[in-house]
Amino acid sequence: MLRPLVRMLMKNGITYPVLADALRELFVDVAVKDMLTDPKSRTDSRISVLSGVHRKEIRRLRESDVEADATPEIVTRNSQIIARWLALHAASAGQALPLPRSAPAGEASFDALIASVTTDIRPRAILDDWISQGIVTVSDDDHVHLNTAAFIPRAGGEEQLFYFARNLHDHIAAAAANIDAVAAPRFIDRSVHYDRLSPAMARRLEISARAISTRAIMDINRLASELVDSEAEPTGDDQPACRVNVGVYIYAENETAPAP
Numbered sequence: 654m655l656r657p658l659v660r661m662l663m664k665n666g667i668t669y670p671v672l673a674d675a676l677r678e679l680f681v682d683v684a685v686k687d688m689l690t691d692p693k694s695r696t697d698s699r700i701s702v703l704s705g706v707h708r709k710e711i712r713r714l715r716e717s718d719v720e721a722d723a724t725p726e727i728v729t730r731n732s733q734i735i736a737r738w739l740a741l742h743a744a745s746a747g748q749a750l751p752l753p754r755s756a757p758a759g760e761a762s763f764d765a766l767i768a769s770v771t772t773d774i775r776p777r778a779i780l781d782d783w784i785s786q787g788i789v790t791v792s793d794d795d796h797v798h799l800n801t802a803a804f805i806p807r808a809g810g811e812e813q814l815f816y817f818a819r820n821l822h823d824h825i826a827a828a829a830a831n832i833d834a835v836a837a838p839r840f841i842d843r844s845v846h847y848d849r850l851s852p853a854m855a856r857r858l859e860i861s862a863r864a865i866s867t868r869a870i871m872d873i874n875r876l877a878s879e880l881v882d883s884e885a886e887p888t889g890d891d892q893p894a895c896r897v898n899v900g901v902y903i904y905a906e907n908e909t910a911p912a913p
Contacts, residue, residue, distance in 0.1 A: 658821075680704040681714045731788075731812065733770045734779070738799060739871060740878035742766075749799035754780070754791065763797040823898045848908060855905050866901040873899050 662672060684703040689695045697708045697715075704711075735749075742750045742761060756762035767776035780797065783789045790798050824842075831838035847858070877897075 677706055677710060678714050681706055681711055685715075730771060730774075730779075734767060735799070736874055737770060737878060738766055740875045743871065743875075751792065751796040751798045754795050754797055820898070820900050824900065824902075859903055859905055862903050866903070870899065870901065 681700060681704055684700045685695050688703055689699060697711045700706070700711050701708045706714075738749050738752070742752060744750055752761055752763045752766060754762065755764045763780065764776040767774075767779055780789070780791075784791065788800060790800065792798060827840035828842050831840055831842055850858070
């Protein structure tokens with residue numbers, strides 16, 4: 654289960670001692686926040702029994718008070734803008750429609766799209782930044798075009814690493830919740846898998862799965878945007894704020910290759 658993760662860590666210079674230190678801290682944090690829900694039970698001895706971490710290390714870790722990493726602002730802003738573009742201005746095939754850079758009030762435009770998400774940054778500043786990153790291009794008729802792969806984060810960039818961690822976390826969390834379920838599994842965690850396929854067959858399945866899954870994600874994004882826009886009032890203090898992550902994955906390899 655962890656082999657692909659360990660391989661990726663080693664390629665990026667994360668050695669076993671570094672990972673071990675991070676895991677030690679995580680075991681203590683999970684014991685305190687997830688397992689020992691009663692604050693009175695969060696003694697060093699009880700945490701040590703649950704986590705296997707020595708009490709001396711537990712005291713050191715609890716005193717360090719390390720805060721969890723916050724979501725990078727660029728991830729939140731860019732993903733919201735692109736999600737809204739795809740939800741409100743997309744063709745049936747799932748391609749984002751070009752938007753005029755500016756337009757009269759009430760009409761669709763890139764400036765209006767940005768303003769609907771954030772007023773902290775000028776649309777021109779975001780446009781220039783996105784042009785430099787290759788996320789969008791501006792045509793001769795002053796229309797802004799979203800590149801097909803714009804919502805795929807740059808390889809190795811801050812956004813990709815954020816989504817890597819979040820999506821891997823949520824997939825494992827869903828599977829673990831299903832294992833713990835006493836009745837029917839709460840979350841969908843299913844896959845279709847075939848082996849002994851020819852390369853052509855595997856490629857055809859991959860292309861078809863990519864098209865089908867893209868349409869499904871677009872439909873969910875469109876529905877989510879409609880629900881958010883139609884909400885009469887924001888979430889009140891008497892009800893929790895919820896999040897939903899719907900994802901898909903496709904993986905293929907040669908069966909003669911080393912095990913992943």
